[in-house]
Amino acid sequence: MPSQPQVGWEHVDMVPWRTAMQQALYGPSGFYLRERPGAHFRTSVHASRLFASAVAELVRRVDEALGHPGRFDLVDVGAGGGELLTAVAGLEDLSGRLAPCAVEVAARPDGVPAEIGWRPEMPEAVTGLVIANEWLDNIPLDVVELSPDGPRLVLVDPATGTERLGPAPSAADLTWIRRWWPLRKPGDRAEVGLPRCAAWADVVSSLHAGLAVAIDYGHLLADRPMAGTLTGYLDGRMVRPVPDGSCDITAHAALDACLDPDGVLTDQRSALRALGLTGARPSIELARIDPRGYLAALCAAGEEAELIDPGGLGGFGWLLRPVGINHFHDTMAW
Numbered sequence: 001m002p003s004q005p006q007v008g009w010e011h012v013d014m015v016p017w018r019t020a021m022q023q024a025l026y027g028p029s030g031f032y033l034r035e036r037p038g039a040h041f042r043t044s045v046h047a048s049r050l051f052a053s054a055v056a057e058l059v060r061r062v063d064e065a066l067g068h069p070g071r072f073d074l075v076d077v078g079a080g081g082g083e084l085l086t087a088v089a090g091l092e093d094l095s096g097r098l099a100p101c102a103v104e105v106a107a108r109p110d111g112v113p114a115e116i117g118w119r120p121e122m123p124e125a126v127t128g129l130v131i132a133n134e135w136l137d138n139i140p141l142d143v144v145e146l147s148p149d150g151p152r153l154v155l156v157d158p159a160t161g162t163e164r165l166g167p168a169p170s171a172a173d174l175t176w177i178r179r180w181w182p183l184r185k186p187g188d189r190a191e192v193g194l195p196r197c198a199a200w201a202d203v204v205s206s207l208h209a210g211l212a213v214a215i216d217y218g219h220l221l222a223d224r225p226m227a228g229t230l231t232g233y234l235d236g237r238m239v240r241p242v243p244d245g246s247c248d249i250t251a252h253a254a255l256d257a258c259l260d261p262d263g264v265l266t267d268q269r270s271a272l273r274a275l276g277l278t279g280a281r282p283s284i285e286l287a288r289i290d291p292r293g294y295l296a297a298l299c300a301a302g303e304e305a306e307l308i309d310p311g312g313l314g315g316f317g318w319l320l321r322p323v324g325i326n327h328f329h330d331t332m333a334w
């Protein structure tokens with residue numbers, strides 16, 4: 001039997017990846033409007049409460065640099081289930097000056113403490129700390145492939161994940177690709193991080209004074225993954241990235257492209273060590289005088305070691321951008 005011709009199907013149903021991701025993750029029945037991230041993958045926030053204690057230490061340092069303002073905003077962008085803010089608010093009271101706020105498209109979950117604000121968009125004129133853990137990798141982006149005829153936008157069928165090459169990318173995308181993800185041979189692919197850099201710039205522009213931090217897995221200009229990094233996650237497993245709303249769709253972040261001259265890009269290992277998480281094991285002497293304390297310290301050392309493991313969470317990038325506290329980087333020695 002001859003195969004059925006799919007007349008018009010490719011032209012009607014195939015869309016650029018950015019459109020497909022937007023709909024799959026944040027459309028009316030999108031993945032993130034239905035699901036909690038913690039049910040599908042494990043971030044540093046879920047790995048250990050010590051991540052929240054490091055963020056609390058960062059709050060103290062930024063508060064100090066700001067001269068202890070009357071109100072200290074702690075904004076978590078892409079807050080998921082609000083786990084980080086809940087943990088930090090429990091650790092750090094800043095004498096009633098701490099104003100925690102989640103920026104999250106998903107609805108406020110039951111059980112988030114009342115003092116934590118919850119909103120879908122960035123507040124304005126933030127004074128304090130903005131933190132975005134594993135947010136940039138979920139910002140929809142386009143994929144461009146170098147064909148024998150030049151760069152082409154990759155189109156995808158949202159129902160099946162089938163791809164084909166479409167039109168030439170926009171001039172803005174091409175400029176970004178040339179600068180940040182040069183394509184060398186046919187088949188090479190770039191994930192065009194322009195919308196992520198714009199989203200990050202929006203976050204920084206909402207900061208009146210303090211520090212903005214984006215934390216994510218990523219890659220640098222010298223070492224871009226030419227086959228791309230689009231991945232799906234579902235129930236703790238990696239799955240094929242089909243943008244039908246059934247799974248998380250993520251792509252590693254080109255954090256260096258979002259760095260401006262006032263920012264710093266370091267890795268989580270260096271950042272957490274600067275905040276006091278070293279992974280050092282307690283002395284064996286402690287086991288003799290305080291066996292329980294020794295076990296607790298040993299357990300904490302194991303959790304710290306996971307958070308700073310250079311081959312795992314410790315290899316994540318930390319993009320740090322101070323506003324109005326320009327010597328902050330010197331005091332931290334990231």
Ligand SMILES: C[S@@+](CC[C@H](N)C(=O)[O-])C[C@H]1O[C@@H](n2cnc3c(N)ncnc32)[C@H](O)[C@@H]1O
Binds near residue numbers: 033078
């Ligand atoms: C990978 S999860 C990270 C959750 C949390 N930060 C953590 O580390 O466990 C990304 C979260 O960002 C949210 N998100 C993505 N884009 C957003 C946007 N433009 N505004 C608000 N929330 C957004 C998603 O709904 C999702 O909960």
